[in-house]
Amino acid sequence: MYKVSIAERLFQTAPRSSHLKAHKLKSFVQHPKYLVLSYQIKYRAALMLKPISITFLLVIIIAFFIYDIKPTQNPSIANGTELSKQISKQFLFAKKGDVIIIPEGHFEFMRSLSLRVSGVTVKGAGRDKTILSFKHQKQGAEGIIATGSNLIFEDFSVEDALGDGIKVNECNNLTMRRLRVEWTRGPHKKNGAYGLYPVQCENVLVEDTLVRAASDAGIYVGQSKNVIVRNNRAEFNVAGIEIENTIGADVFNNTAVNNTGGILIFNMPDLPQLGYATRIFSNTIKDNNTANFGANGTPVASIPAGSGIVINSNDLVEIFDNDIANNQTANVIISSYFSTGYAKDISPHQNFDPYPETIYIYNNRFSGGGDAPDHLELKALKIAEFGFRGRLPDILWDGIVNPSKSHEGLLSSQYAICIDNPKSGIVNVDAGNNYSNIRKDLADHACHHPKLSPITLTL
Amino acid sequence: MSSRNFSRHRYSLTFKKATKAVKEALTFISLTITLTFLYACNDESVNHHFDEGNPPQLISEWNLFQLKKNQLTLSDGNIPYDLNTPLFSDYASKFRTLWIPKDTRIQFNKDTDYTFPDGTIISKTFYYRKAKEAAHSSNISLVHSTIQSETLSLKTNRLIETRLLVKKNNYWFAYPYIWDDQQVNARLAREGDFINLFISDSKSEKTFSYLVPDINQCAGCHAEDHTSGKLKPIGVKTRHINRKYNYNKGNFNQLAYWESLGYLEGYDPTEDLPRNANWNNFRTNAQSQSRPESVKVDGKQLEHQARSYLDINCAHCHNPKGAADTSGLHLNKDNISDRTIGICKPPIAAGRGSGGYTFSITPGNANESIIVHRVNSSDPAVMMPELGRVLIHREGVNLLSNWISALKGTCG
DSSP states (O other), rough: OOOHHHHHHHOOOOHHSSSSSSSHHHHHHHHHHHHHHHHHHHHHHHHHHHHHHHHHHHHHHHHHHHSSEEEEEEEEOOOOOHHHHHHHHHHHHTTTTTEOOOOOOEESSSSSEOOOOOEEEEESSSSSTTEOTTTTOOEEEEEEEEEEEEEEEESEEEESSSSEEEEEEEEEEEEEOEEEEEEETTTTTOSSSEEEEEEEEEEEEEOOOOOEEEEEEEEESSSSSSEEEEEEHHHHHEEEEEEEEEEEEEEEEEEEEESEEEEEEEEEESSOOOOEEEEEEEOOEEEEOOOOOTTTGGGGGGGGGEEEEESOOOOOEEEEEEEEEOOEEEEEEOOOOOGSSOOOOOOOOOOOOSSSSEEEESSSSSSSSOOOOOHHHHHHHHHHHHHHOOOOSSSEEEOOGGGGEEETEOGGGGGGGEEEEEEEEEOOOGGTTTTTTTBBBGGGGGGOOOOOOOOOOOO | OOOOHHHHHHHHHHHHHHHHHHHHHHHHHHHHHHTSTTTTOOOOOOOOOTTTTTTOOGGGGTOOOEEETEEEEEOOOOOEEEOOSOOOOOTTTEEEEEOTTTOOOOOOOOOOOEEEEEEETTEEEEEEEOOOOOOSTTTOOOOOOOOOOEEEEETTTTEEEEEEEEEEEEEEEEEHHHETTTSSSEEETTTTTTEEESSSSSSSSSSEEEEEEOHHHHHHHSOOOOOOOOOSSSSSSSSHHOOOOTTTTTTHHHHHHHHHHOOEESTTSSSSOOOOOOOHHHHHHHHOOOOOOOOOOOHHHHHHHHHHHHHHHHTTTSSSSSTTGGGTOOOOOOOOOOHHHHOOOSSSOOOGGGTOSSSSOOOOOOGHHHHHHTTHHHHTOOOSSSSSSOOOOOHHHHHHHHHTOOOOOOOO
């Protein structure tokens, strides 16, 4: 047959003798049979080159695809730092619908964990089991900073953030539950300001959390709408729980103990939203006598230690069914913007109402407190009005009223501070008139206000 | 028929086939090679196609730059630009470039954001001058470079990172790339990083941790509208780029140059266009002064300078829609309300950041102004800007102090 294997041909024509001279080699090479063979070899080689090239090309293409495919993330679990990096990445590359599960363990972070996606749940193995520590944080003013809607944070703790523990800014439908935020060294001026910090959010639920040693407020809800803060424990913060410039908040079944001030309801000027309509009920607010360790010049730094509930420049506040006891300045303080100590500028701001109005205090159980007030002027007041061994009454009011809404220092009924509380007392210090007409008559406040409707969340 | 003749005939046929086959094979091989090396093609055209789910891992894949002979030059169409007053980034110098696809245009806007075409690539390479006695490539000098050109020397400079903002399907994507020690390529680092740098000529800090932002931190500044959360370029706005640049072809106003390249739509050179203060003017003044009173800048110019500084360093968050709108402090250049600029304005949620001072700006009293306190801090819970720097900008503090000290009026 014509088709003989190349090898056979090669071997057939190859000279057997090893002592061939060059000319014989030359003639061999020029021999037609050899030429044919070489062409044949080339031809076959050429023929093979085509499939080789194709294969080569395919291999290259496939290699590019393989190279481009993201390697499946299989972090080595052995190392805690690896896991911290893994957790960071999960936050960073989160997509809508993700559930970021953080396992049990103690994880250190050098920078904030940030989330900028909606529809994400971050879930730990329990607030005493999953601990995110920012003790060695090099950058970032928060432990966790998030923005987005439909977010859930639950079952983990944040320790020692440089700034705020968990800040969620501009959110709709936020749940923070079964969390712990703490500064482990205890009350200190350099601790972060807020433990849990939803701001500019709508439909917020903060429940079953524990916050400790924040240098401003443990739980702070700012410029938000439709908020429930329930079943939390706030202790050793400057302010335990603070609701500021927020419209519609129910704060109930919480325990606020050993803070500087237990629960604060504030309004600050120069902000796009002014707050009103807050219900504070069924809370335990006791022994909030920790010395104020807030940063100088902040609003919270002006709170006297020993404040149970403090209302400042806020309207439509209902306080009922609480156990408020042993807060050494007063169990409830009601004040206007002018008493804050930081309001040097008393010119009226657009839309800002500096006066607390339509406050309704009823059916609370007061006991103790008022016996060792903070701040020199309050000490003086106590001694002057109630004697050395006396105590300030449960409710302390600066008495500064809007002249257009009052008559002879007494607020018109719809704006009044109404008190329907057995076994309580009030002192109106008349701060607006240089303390000239101090009143302690509960009869001034024998009135009622329509009750506020409960908050319903549409989470 | 002799077998020999028959064989010859078959030989010639084989010869033809062989040649044809060889030719085919060679074509195939060359095609293969071409396709294989497409990625690493050595031409000068920028590659703007990418998969946002899996972006290029190396800066070289974009082909924005050409690195040879100790120099970084720009690929075709990749044009450099500079800002009047730049953002302070730990004294890093910045080489900024803009590239748009052929036959596309940028919609010009006098006051606010431009509209860029899909495929736009904006890059910013952070670099430092190498220290003279550089024991290690991480030894840098903090002397800020103000040299403008279309070339960057790799002999005298140490590249740290290149950040890209690329536009696709009407969205901007941010990608940070960190340059390797050999200065050959830069690797994508979306989780950011800390780079230890050693300063050879600082009297105070000797080493610091330069922060490469992660992509969420990119948004921390570049989402100027915090609610939408969409990334946008910050620097490419008329008031920042309305200035001259020293191009290879000459010294021209940047907007006029872009217009001459056909890049701009809606640009009207006869209009009175906003222009922020040129930072170099103040910097030279400030460095040669030791006491605030001796700054030879008139009041209006000082205000212009200070407001320009606040505009570029702060307004991406401190504007009515930005991430810091919860503060009520608006430091964008076009804000004319004294109160929201911070004059006699009490802090809202500054916490420790207030330093115990009552107002953001206390006229006539820089030492009791919260703005100065925060700009002069390197404590992460106090410092402003909160993101983007580790070191204190002495010259910036100087400028703001001078400006505030010169303000008249009292609070309350």
